[in-house]
Amino acid sequence: MRAAVLTAYNVPLQLTEIPDPVPGPGDVLVRVMAGGVNPLDTKIRRGEAAHAQTAPPAVLGIDMAGVVEEVGSEVDRFRVGDEVFGMIGGVGGLPGSLAEFAAVDARLIARKPDALTMEQAAALPLGFITSWEGLVDRANVGPGQQVLIHGGAGGVGYLAVQLALARGAQVFATGSPSSQE
Incomplete structure (x- = not known):
C-alpha cells in the first residue's frame, strides 16, 4: 500500500x-x-x-x-x-x-x-478530545457557568464552544476579525 x-x-x-x-x-x-x-x-x-x-x-x-x-x-x-x-x-x-x-x-x-x-469526521477526534479534557475532565463545566474560549473558530475552539453549550454553559469566544461571523 x-x-x-x-x-x-x-x-x-x-x-x-x-x-x-x-x-x-x-x-x-x-x-x-x-x-x-x-x-x-x-x-x-x-x-x-x-x-x-x-x-x-x-x-x-x-x-x-x-x-x-x-x-x-x-x-x-x-x-x-x-x-x-x-x-x-x-x-x-x-x-x-x-x-x-x-x-x-x-x-x-x-x-x-x-x-x-x-473529511469532517477525520477533522474531529484530537480537537474534540482536547476540548473534552479541558472543559469536562479538568473544569467540569456545567449549567449556569460562564466560559470564555479564545480562538472560538479554530480547530479546537469551535468544538469547545459546542461542547460548553451542550453542557449548559453560557459561552463567550474570541477570534480574529475574519472569524467573527
Missing part, C-alpha cells in the same frame, strides 16, 4: 510503498478515506514532540475516517462496510492515518455519524 512516511525529521514526508497492515484479534482493518493533520503531527515531523515521540521511519497521522475492510476475531462492535472514525495512532510507534489502510485497535474508533462526510 502507499503511505506518507516520515523518513527523517524536518524533511517532507515521502510517498512510499509499504506492506499492508495485518489486523490482530482486537483490531479492524480500515481503508482510510480521510486523515486529519494536526499541529501535533507537524511537531512530530519536526522531531519536537517529546511527549509523543515517534522515531523514523513512521507513518504519521493521528485522526482518520474510513471504511472497515476486515474485522479481527475478538471484535464484535464493527462489521465489514461500517464507516468509522477516531484517533488511531501516529504517535508512540503506532502507525497512523497517512496511509491507504490502517490496522486499528477497535477501542480507538467509533461509527461515523451519517451526517458527516469522511
